[in-house]
Amino acid sequence: MTDAIPTWRESGEGRRGLVLLHGIGGGSGLWGPTLPALEDYRVLAWDMPGYGASPPVEPGFPALAAALGRMLDAAELDRADLVGHSIGGMVALEFALTYPDRVRSLVLYASPPAFGGRGPDFRDRFLAARLAPLDAGRGMAALAPEVVEGLLGDDPDPEAAPAAIASMAAVPESGYRAALATLVTFDRRADLGRVEVPTLVLVGEADALAPFPVMHGMAGAIPGARMAIIAYAGHLAHLERPTEFNAMLCSFLDRVAED
Template sequence: MTAVPVVLLHGIGGAAWGPTLPALAPAPVLDWPLPGYAGTPLLRETSFPAWATALAARLDAEGIARADLLGHSIGGMLAQEFALAFPERVRRLVLYATTPAFGGRDPSFAERFLAERLAPLDAGKDMAALAAETLPPMLGPAAPPGAAEAAIAAMAAVPAEAYRATVRCLATFDRRAEIARIAAPTLLVAGERDPLAPPRTMERMAQAIRDSRLVVLPGAGHLAHLECPDAFNAALRDFLRAAREDAAPSPAPATEP
């Protein structure tokens, strides 16, 4: 039996999945960069529907009919978008440190967010400086030093043009009215100290998605896969192992001699 691939969808700061890969074995892994990241071109339109369509095209090109999706932060928003647009292509879903909508209901929040996130670039700073400024407050108090270093290195490699386009796209996301339609078994992973996707928000998501469960990682912030990789990986292994066991063929009945 061929293992179902796992598609990794990174956050706005780029991919730093190294500590996560051991938890995904033996499944093949597709680390799909958001358009504009990792040397890929921006799409003509930067939007969640356009990203979902581009991801579907990549799966077609790879010969992948169905996959497990693991999405972090904005990647978790894309995972929701994809699961709603292409439900037949998602076996299992991991929504990690993400929300069903950007911000609150106050339109001025988006304006303030965009101004704050883009201000360092507008002031002439590069992505490395922006990363060093914005990432540390996202981590939990017990995060090891290597977590911040890995996250900053990943974000420093993101082209500024791609980051600008992606931040603006982030501010458009709202699938609160649709997430109850997600049919795939879903694991939600929250960091207890995550300031961007707090457990109470992810608990409401878990209540809305019918076949789901929530794991809260004690002390973790927004980058739990780097802050506490052992605990994060254990949650993934349990969830994906259950999928493999469900898919395993039943043993043939014993025959009388």
């Protein structure tokens, strides 16, 4: 569906538009701990195509970026601040490189510039591990707990794991499979120097999927990018350490708003 418009949840009363783009096991509802910190913005939390009530699009990041553009059009937003988690950060980076005039600032959270940069063997193992339960007919509800357990860092907020498991269990299997197939194609390392907007690279100290050395290298390749590290957090820092995450996010957004 090349003209499909993603659905979104909206909150806040500010005039400045901000878009939250969830990770591969998430959805618009998984930003609950983040929203109270963003009351001064008009916040749009999308459901990625194939998730929630959002119609699917053809595979690939160009199609996802185009879908984000249609959502902004439908919401009557010419420009927005983009906050992308994991695959959502990849969509945000793709969008910023393709439609730079529509992005005010960029937050790349737990989102490396390429997936499986360690080689095709890593990608193959990752896909096999994620798809094996589904191929065996166990479904998303069976997959979710074991995946989420591997994403968390040390001593997360007690509400983090239940929220992440419930969110992932609710993801349509078809949407999840399509997202995985798209995820492993991402590689924008050669284009980081073309990012033209204020950028924050945000990483959990214990995140194995977006490790510090990779994220630090990405921050160094993006002109003027800032980097923030959340101690003890894994891949779901906004759930694991919401107070620290919100403080770092809002500090960056406030600084951008002043410029």
